[in-house]
Amino acid sequence: MSRPNLAIVQQRGATSGSEGLSNLPAQPTPIIGREAEIDSLVARLRQPDLRLVTLVGPGGVGKTRLAVQVAVDLLQQFNDGVWFVGLAPIVDPSLVIPTIAQTLDLHAPPGQPILTVLKEHLRSKHTLLLLDNFEQIMPAGSALAELLAACPNLKLLVTSRSALHLRGEQEFPVPPLTLPNLKNKRLPDPEALQQYSAVALFAQRASSVKPDFTINSANAEAVVEICARLDGLPLAIELVAARVKLLQPQAILPRLQHGLHLLTDGAHDLPVRQQTLRSAIEWSYDLLTEEEQMLFRRLAVFVGGCTLEAAEVVCGLVANGSVAVDGRSATGDALRLDVLNGIGSLINKSLLRQAESGDGGEEEEQGEQRFTMLETIREYAWEQLEAVGIADVMRGRHAAYFVAMAEETEPLLTGAAQKESLDKLEREHDNFRAALKWCRTSENGSEHGLRLAGALGRFWSSRDYLGEGREWLDEVLAKPGASAHTTLRTRALYVAAIIADNQGDYNAVRAFCRESLTIKRELLEKSNMASSYILLAKAASNEGHYDEAQSLLQEGLAVAREASDSYGLAHCLNGLGELERLQDDYVTAREHYTECLALFRQMENANGIGFSLHNLAHVYVHEGKPAQAAALLDEGLALYKKLGNRLGIAMCVSAMSGVAIGYGQPLRAAKLLGAAQALLEFIGALLDPADLMEYKRNEEAARKQLREGAFLASWMEGRAMTPEQVASIRDMSEHNREPAASLTETDRAAAARQPAQKHLPQASNDGLSARELDVLRLIGQGLSDANVAAQLCLSPHTVRAHLRSIYSKIGVTSRSAATRYAAENNIK
Numbered sequence: 001m002s003r004p005n006l007a008i009v010q011q012r013g014a015t016s017g018s019e020g021l022s023n024l025p026a027q028p029t030p031i032i033g034r035e036a037e038i039d040s041l042v043a044r045l046r047q048p049d050l051r052l053v054t055l056v057g058p059g060g061v062g063k064t065r066l067a068v069q070v071a072v073d074l075l076q077q078f079n080d081g082v083w084f085v086g087l088a089p090i091v092d093p094s095l096v097i098p099t100i101a102q103t104l105d106l107h108a109p110p111g112q113p114i115l116t117v118l119k120e121h122l123r124s125k126h127t128l129l130l131l132d133n134f135e136q137i138m139p140a141g142s143a144l145a146e147l148l149a150a151c152p153n154l155k156l157l158v159t160s161r162s163a164l165h166l167r168g169e170q171e172f173p174v175p176p177l178t179l180p181n182l183k184n185k186r187l188p189d190p191e192a193l194q195q196y197s198a199v200a201l202f203a204q205r206a207s208s209v210k211p212d213f214t215i216n217s218a219n220a221e222a223v224v225e226i227c228a229r230l231d232g233l234p235l236a237i238e239l240v241a242a243r244v245k246l247l248q249p250q251a252i253l254p255r256l257q258h259g260l261h262l263l264t265d266g267a268h269d270l271p272v273r274q275q276t277l278r279s280a281i282e283w284s285y286d287l288l289t290e291e292e293q294m295l296f297r298r299l300a301v302f303v304g305g306c307t308l309e310a311a312e313v314v315c316g317l318v319a320n321g322s323v324a325v326d327g328r329s330a331t332g333d334a335l336r337l338d339v340l341n342g343i344g345s346l347i348n349k350s351l352l353r354q355a356e357s358g359d360g361g362e363e364e365e366q367g368e369q370r371f372t373m374l375e376t377i378r379e380y381a382w383e384q385l386e387a388v389g390i391a392d393v394m395r396g397r398h399a400a401y402f403v404a405m406a407e408e409t410e411p412l413l414t415g416a417a418q419k420e421s422l423d424k425l426e427r428e429h430d431n432f433r434a435a436l437k438w439c440r441t442s443e444n445g446s447e448h449g450l451r452l453a454g455a456l457g458r459f460w461s462s463r464d465y466l467g468e469g470r471e472w473l474d475e476v477l478a479k480p481g482a483s484a485h486t487t488l489r490t491r492a493l494y495v496a497a498i499i500a501d502n503q504g505d506y507n508a509v510r511a512f513c514r515e516s517l518t519i520k521r522e523l524l525e526k527s528n529m530a531s532s533y534i535l536l537a538k539a540a541s542n543e544g545h546y547d548e549a550q551s552l553l554q555e556g557l558a559v560a561r562e563a564s565d566s567y568g569l570a571h572c573l574n575g576l577g578e579l580e581r582l583q584d585d586y587v588t589a590r591e592h593y594t595e596c597l598a599l600f601r602q603m604e605n606a607n608g609i610g611f612s613l614h615n616l617a618h619v620y621v622h623e624g625k626p627a628q629a630a631a632l633l634d635e636g637l638a639l640y641k642k643l644g645n646r647l648g649i650a651m652c653v654s655a656m657s658g659v660a661i662g663y664g665q666p667l668r669a670a671k672l673l674g675a676a677q678a679l680l681e682f683i684g685a686l687l688d689p690a691d692l693m694e695y696k697r698n699e700e701a702a703r704k705q706l707r708e709g710a711f712l713a714s715w716m717e718g719r720a721m722t723p724e725q726v727a728s729i730r731d732m733s734e735h736n737r738e739p740a741a742s743l744t745e746t747d748r749a750a751a752a753r754q755p756a757q758k759h760l761p762q763a764s765n766d767g768l769s770a771r772e773l774d775v776l777r778l779i780g781q782g783l784s785d786a787n788v789a790a791q792l793c794l795s796p797h798t799v800r801a802h803l804r805s806i807y808s809k810i811g812v813t814s815r816s817a818a819t820r821y822a823a824e825n826n827i828k
Contacts, residue, residue: 021078021079021080021081021082022071022075022081022082022083022084023083023084023103024068024071024072024075024082024083024084024130025068025084027065027068027069029204029208031065031066031069032177032197032200032201032204033177033178033196033197033198033200033201034062034065034066034069034197037066037172037174037175038066038069038070038073040172041053041055041066041070041157041172042070042073042074044170044172045070045074045077045128045155045157046074046077050155050168050170051148051154051155051156051168052144052148052155052156052158052164052166052168052169052170053155053156053157053158053169053170053172054134054158054159054160054163054164054169054170054171054172055067055157055158055159055160055172055174056160056161056162056163056171056172056173056174056350057161057173057174057175057350058161058233058280058281058284058350058351058374058377059161059235059277059280059281059283059284059350060233060234060235060236060277060280060281060376061174061175061176061233061234061235061350062174062177062233062234062235063159063160063174064132064133064159065234066174067130067132067157067159068084068130070157071084071128071130071157074128077128078126078127078128078155079125079126080125080126080127080153081125081127081128082127082128082130083103083104083127083128083129083130084103084130084132085099085100085103085129085130085131085132086132086133087099087131087132087133087134087137088132088133090136090137091136091137092137093137093138093139093140093143094140095137096131096137096140096143096144097114097115097118097140097143097147098114100118100129100131101114101117101118104118104121106118106121115143115146115147118147119146119147119150119151122147122150122151122153122154123150123151123152124153125151125153125154126153127151127153127154127155128154128155128156128157129154129155129156129157130157130158130159131144131156131157131158131159132158132159133159133160134158134159134160134164135160135161135162135284135287135349136283136287138162138164141164141165141166144156144164144166145166145167148168161284161287161349161350161351162348162349162350163348175232176198176231176232176233176234176374177196177197177198177201177227177232177233177234177237178196178197178198178232179196179198179199179224179227179228179232180193180196180199180224182224182225182228187220187221187224189217189220190214190215190216190217190220191215193215193220193223193224194215196227197232198227198228198230198232198237199215199223199224199227201234201237201238201241202215202223202226202227202237202240202241203215203223204241205237205238205241205242206241206242206244209241209242209244209245210244210245213244218250219248219249219250222248222249222250222252222253223249225253226240226249226252226253226256229253229256229375230256230375230376231374231375231376233277233374233376235277235280236277236376239277240252240256277376278380281376281377281380282380284349284350284351285351285380285384287349288345288346288349288351291337291338291342292342292345292346292349293384294337295315295337295339295342295343295346296346296351296352296381296384297381297382297384297385297388298314298315298337298385298394299311299315299346299352299371299373299378299381300373300378300379300381300382300384300385301314301315301382301385301391301394301395301397301398301434302314302373302398302431302434303378303430303431303433303434304372304427304428304429304430304431305355305370305371305372305373305427306370306371306372306431307369307370307371308339308340308343308369308371310401310431311339311343311371312339312340313397313401314394314397314398314401315337315339315394316337316339343371347371351373351377352371352372352373353371353372353373353374354369354370354371355369355370355371355372370427392442395434395435395438395442396438396442396444398431398434398435398438399435399438399439399442399445399448399452400448402428402431402432402435402452403435403448403451403452403455405428406425406432406451406452406455406456406459407451407455409421409424409425409455410455410456410458413458413459413462413607414458414567414603414605414607414608415603415604415605416604418604418605418606418607418643419606419642419643422459422462422463422643422644423644425456425459425463426459426463426644429465432452432456435448435452436449436452436453436472436475436476439452439476439479440475440476440479445479446476446479446480446481447481447488449475449476449479450476450477450486450488450489450491450492451488452476453469453472453473453476453492453495454488454491454492454494454495455491456469456472456495457469457491457492457494457495457496457498457499458495458607460495460499461498461499461502461647462607462643462644462645463644463645464645464646464647464683464684464685466499466502466503466683466684466685467503467684469495469499470496470499470500470503473492473495473496473499474496476492477489477492477493477496485519485522485523486519486523487523487525489516489519490516490519490520490523490525490528491528493512493513493515493516493519494512494513494516494528494531494532494535496508496512497509497512497513497516497532497535498535500512501535501538501539502647502685502686503684503685503686503801503804504542504686504801504804504805505801505804506538506539506542506543506804507804509535509536509538509539510536510539512535513532513533513535513536514536516532517529517532517533520532526559526562526563527563527565528565528568529556529559529563529568530556530557530559530560530563530565530568530569530571530572531556531567531568531571532556533552533553533555533556533559533572534552534553534556534568534571534572534575536552537549537550537552537553537556537575537579538575538578538688538689540552541578541579541582541689542689546579546582546583549575549579550576550579553572553575553576553579556568556571556572556575557569557572557573560572566599566602566603567603567605567608569599570596570599570600570603570605570608571596571608573592573593573595573596573599574592574593574596574611574612574615576588576589576592577589577590577592577593577596577615578615578688578689578690580592581615581618581619581690581693582689582690582693586619586622586623589615589619590616590619590623593612593615593616593619594616596608596612596615597609597612597613597616600612606639606642606643607639607643607645607648609636609639610636610639610640610643610645610648610652611636611648611651613632613633613635613636613639614632614633614636614648614651614652614655615690616629616632617629617630617632617633617636617652617655617658617659618655618658618690618691618694620632621655621658621659621661621662621694624662626658626659626662626663629655629658629659629662630656630659633652633655633656633659636648636652637649637652637653637729640652641727646679646682646683646723646727647680647683647685649679649726649727650676650679650680650683650685650687650726651676651687651691653672653675653676653679653726653729654672654673654676654687654691654694654695654698655691655694656672656729657669657670657672657673657676657695657698657699657702658694658697658698660672660698660702661698661701661702661705664705666701666702666705666706666710666711667702667706667710667714668714669698669701669702670699670702670706670710670711670712670714670715670718671714671715671717671718672718672729673695673698673699673702673715673718674714674715674716674717674718674719674720674721675718675719675721675725675726675729676695676718676726677718677719677771678718678719678720678721678723678726679723679726679727681771682723683723684801686801686802686805768806768809768810771802772802772805772806772809773827775788775799775802775803775806776806776818776821776822776827777822777827777828779803779815779818779819779822780818780819780822780823780827780828781828782819785799785800785803803815803818806818
């Protein structure tokens, strides 16, 4: 028997090859980002009792490349060789054993089964077989079991899109490559980004087709977004990186909206099914049963995953009108898919993923798991759903389910279950977005859109999706068919008014509230009317019309009491407290805030408790009781952190500056003011008038107590904090007091390092904040909203909100007038 050819294979980390008894394919490029997986697999296969390891994962995740590298690292461990057996071309399970034998150059004498020959050959040998691509020949698993039983020193390393389900098998799910956290808007610098294996692979492959390619500040964000859009799948990243020869990453990114069309033209020495990602996914899809294919394409309607309940409700029913077109025989009966078993099968075949431990939050603790698809796989499934003609039917079912969920959850957002309910809505946020998109385009989407937007208002406000919520509401309210005077419309109008109030757009607040009240009066409905009066009163007080605000709040109190509306009553009391605080009547304000806090505690409304504590803290600061104020703010901060409410966190951090002033800590006060400002800009929100007044007072007090430059240095230190760092702030107790304010040499050095004065906060220009001065300065230079946003790292929506506030403060109504104001006041 002749000996098979030996291959020179590249060892991980080595500079030269090493010969062994092996036919492992040489790899043209080093493996990237799999160090932990390689070490784990090598350790497992060195265990004497572990005989069968199966690498499972979707097409394109890099199972074969990883397995080959593991085999390379084990060459010296197997005296009788490490052999690669490619099974991708095999579709007949009976050919698996002959293919293994052929790889080992074994031949059976006439009349003797080849399995017997293979057993005899391997019985006493210490050998590793790498069986690549087993998913299409699963029935051959029984032959592998028989082989393992007969050959005690044989070990198998298998790659497959599903496990073999043999006794003694150890599954090893191959994860995608690592990615930066896109929720953190401050990405690491370009060099540090390459610690993430997905980004490093993109850079390596791009430079192989364009040698001068580097990741820099101009393209880093686009590269990260590309890798995230491709789920960190190595095959997809390699295919897209090859496009850098013709297109910059910034130009590639928008083309990935339909990514599978771009993911073509892979290396020609790869198997055909790996030369495009579509072929890799199609390979798996074709192996599914008819019912599994039906469930697979229907699950594409979910964005960001789903629970089992959602899958059963939305995907389970096969309606009469769609039976035949969806691939099932038309019997006239309503059929149901076996969703539970189907999901299990799709997970086993690597087309669906179960949320990893810790990803499922409260659902996981209750035994309810989430199931997700990689986005590239979901895109393929969606194409199949469109091909059978029921995509719109499924989107309608999906929207109906999530409208019902939002409406069932919304009442829980004001009680003891507030945190858990907000978390539940957060997990389904992408599904709500998808449902709203369907409402936007569907002829029948007006009612669903109003219902969904109305039910999500508190979620949007509590979790700081103000700009996004406002855009959805503007679309929903303007949609034909949504203009009828109905309770649904009043609810959406009220939600729009809340968000506009948080953004400081008081003209919009008035328009939304007045229309809502008009419709409620027509419908003789008094529920939630008080809330509209409160928002109208805030708009009036913001412009100094305190008598009008007082009258509106009294009307709101009367309506709330008549309707037994505890929630509206509490907010009216809070509004009165705000109005009194604006007029320095802290005694009466404390009475109203205290009564308001008692009502919210009775309702177990964490958000209401939080802002009542924050408001009372301001009163205690003015009464010279910083310790009591600090205790209230610590409790409020803890509630807001638990809720994930960054607006509330910013309010409390801003209020802490007053406590710091009370303790004689002007440097800390300045830092807290800068941190609060940074977080407010990050979420696109403004402080209420009473809180803004306190902010300015604390700023003025800190400036008076510090020498030139010290305030600016400390303010900028706070301004540079990330949202996560701001959220980690706690107040300081009295025993941590800093020395009374004098400027040290360190302070002077810090101040000297700051940018020029014109880029730092100034005392006052008609009450404009530091950020509003920045916006006005750039507007005066002729920049558009989009360019201002880019310069200041804000969203265009936030820039527009700042402009509305600027117009109100300087008494103008147009951009040209604001530009003249900037020129006349030397704001350059």
